[in-house]
Amino acid sequence: MRIAFCCTDTPPEPWLQGLRAALPTVTVEIWQPGAAAADYAVVWAPPQRFLDEQPGLKAMFNIGAGVDALLRLRVPPQTAVVRLDDAGMSVQMAEYVCHAVIRHFREFDAYEADVAQGKWSYRKPRLRQNFPVGVMGLGVLGQRVAQALQGFEFPVCGWSRSPRTLHGVQCHAGPAQFDDFLAATRILVCLLPLTTETRDIMRYDTLSRLRPGSYVINVARGAHLVDEDLIALVDSGHLVGATLDVFRTEPLPAAHPFWKHPRITVTPHTSARTLREESIAQIAGKIKALQNGAPISSLAGVVDPKKGY
Ligand code: NDP
Ligand code: OXD
Numbered sequence: 001m002r003i004a005f006c007c008t009d010t011p012p013e014p015w016l017q018g019l020r021a022a023l024p025t026v027t028v029e030i031w032q033p034g035a036a037a038a039d040y041a042v043v044w045a046p047p048q049r050f051l052d053e054q055p056g057l058k059a060m061f062n063i064g065a066g067v068d069a070l071l072r073l074r075v076p077p078q079t080a081v082v083r084l085d086d087a088g089m090s091v092q093m094a095e096y097v098c099h100a101v102i103r104h105f106r107e108f109d110a111y112e113a114d115v116a117q118g119k120w121s122y123r124k125p126r127l128r129q130n131f132p133v134g135v136m137g138l139g140v141l142g143q144r145v146a147q148a149l150q151g152f153e154f155p156v157c158g159w160s161r162s163p164r165t166l167h168g169v170q171c172h173a174g175p176a177q178f179d180d181f182l183a184a185t186r187i188l189v190c191l192l193p194l195t196t197e198t199r200d201i202m203r204y205d206t207l208s209r210l211r212p213g214s215y216v217i218n219v220a221r222g223a224h225l226v227d228e229d230l231i232a233l234v235d236s237g238h239l240v241g242a243t244l245d246v247f248r249t250e251p252l253p254a255a256h257p258f259w260k261h262p263r264i265t266v267t268p269h270t271s272a273r274t275l276r277e278e279s280i281a282q283i284a285g286k287i288k289a290l291q292n293g294a295p296i297s298s299l300a301g302v303v304d305p306k307k308g309y
Contacts, residue, residue, distance in 0.1 A: 001291070004038035004054060006031040007063060008045040014276060015042065015063075022284035040287055048073050055079075059296060061283045063274050065089060065141065067303050068194035068221060075305070082286060083309075085301035087279045089272035090144035093219060096271035097145045097189055098152065100217045100243040104187065105131050105154075109265075128154050134185025136201070137192040137220065138164050138171065139309075141272065145191060157184045161197075161307075182209040187217065193309030194221035204229040207239065214239050219271040222247035227258065234263050245271040 003019060003026055005012055012030050019028045019042065029035065031050055041060045043050070051073055059080040062070055067083050075081060103109060107123050114121045132155040135142045139160070146156045146169050157170040159181040164171045172181040182188075188210055192198045202216065203226040210216075216239060218225050227248065233239045241263035247256075250269055258264050286299050296302060303309060 001026045001040075002036065002038040003028045003287070004031040004035060004041045004050075004057075005029065006041060006043050006046040006050045008047075010044055010063070015280065018276060018280040019284065022280055023287060026287075040290075042283060043070065045069055046073070051075060051079075059286075059290065061286070063279055063283075065272075066193060066221060067309065071303070071305065071308055080296045081303040081305070082283075082296075082299060083301045083303055084274065084279055084282065086140050086144075087282045088275035090141050092272040093141045093191070094144050094148035096219060096245070096267075097217060098148050100265070101131075101133055101149060101154065101187055101189075102152065103265075104215050104241065104243070128152070131155075131186050132157060132184055133187040133189060134159065134181055135169075135189045135191060136181075137190065138166065138169075139191070139193075142189075142191040145189060154187075157181060178206075179209060182206060183211065185214065186211055187215045190216075190218045190220045190224050192220050192224060194223055195308035197308075199223050200226050202226065202230065204232065207233050210239070212238055216242040217244075218242070219245045222250065227256075230264075231257060231261065234261070241265070243267070245269055 005016060005028060016028055033049060037056050038054055039058055041054065041057050042063060043060050044063045055076040057076065057079040059082055062081060062083045065084050067081055070081060105126060105128065110123065133149050135146045135156065135158045137160065138146065138158040142158065143166060146158055146166060149156050150168050157172065158166065159172045159178065161174060163173040170184065190202060201224050207229060216230065230242055234241060243265040244258060245267045246269050252258060252266060258266050290296065
């Protein structure tokens with residue numbers, strides 16, 4: 001059995017070593033144009049040529065949770081696309097989102113500004129009941145984030161494609177319940193996959209339906225957000241600010257207004273990083289299961305190309 005490794009921007013050696021150690025009877029090689037046909041592939045942002053030259057792959061394991069970039073390519077129809085299913089990302093995402101929510105709710109940025117001027121100041125405590133958090137996307141990451149926020153006693157609501165029942169979360173589903181979800185939200189967290197349905201979902205008309213004084217946290221994909229609409233709504237005061245980890249163009253261009261906007265906090269796509277050891281263990285476990293005859297549909301994280309996630 002042969003595995004092709006084709007990951008852009010990823011130092012290959014530690015991955016090759018880890019995969020070979022986890023699957024000692026398997027040949028694991030960096031893909032080169034003209035390479036022999038492989039059974040499986042481990043990929044991140046592969047070139048189209050890789051897919052064109054490997055039409056017989058049984059499955060392609062993406063070393064990230066989001067598959068939007070991969071699905072923009074022509075994937076051979078019989079090749080299953082399998083994304084990372086948590087693999088240590090959900091706890092990182094929960095840390096990041098709770099940090100951003102609490103920083104906003106407790107006004108720590110204002111305290112830091114005061115302290116920088118040598119000012120000992122107090123702000124009136126705010127009621128967390130007045131800061132309901134709305135999580136768009138109640139999948140692997142969104143559920144963990146919703147659970148972590150409940151630990152801090154924030155009211156939490158959520159929105160997904162199909163109806164969900166989550167303890168303590170006011171769940172909404174589908175376009176028909178989107179308005180109710182927005183109206184119930186004061187801190188909006190985006191954890192959707194990027195698909196044709198979700199592209200530009202945070203734009204002027206949708207963000208305007210959040211209650212005045214709302215805050216936006218985007219940790220999914222840059223193309224979920226229309227940048228100029230966010231800036232217009234923050235500048236008009238309808239939104240009070242945003243924390244953004246993902247951008248339409250990455251790295252964020254030096255001249256982009258997000259960098260210097262006083263009410264927008266930027267991080268470099270780092271909210272939940274791929275953890276190599278966990279990811280290798282998960283991918284190797286799935287390859288072993290397939291080799292032992294498990295059907296591909298039994299694996300967690302198999303992407304439905306029709307839904308786009
Ligand atoms: P999942 O596939 O587990 O969850 C996706 C959720 O979004 C599901 O609840 C799904 O609904 C919902 N959803 C999809 N389409 C729609 C729609 N049209 N309307 C309403 N809800 C919809 O994904 P993960 O939680 O693992 O990851 C989410 C995204 O986070 C990734 O796709 C990626 O873009 C991003 N990400 C960002 C990282 C970063 O570092 N910034 C790191 C990792 C991921 P349903 O439950 O009905 O299927
Ligand atoms: C992912 C990411 O999708 O890191 O895993 O954004």
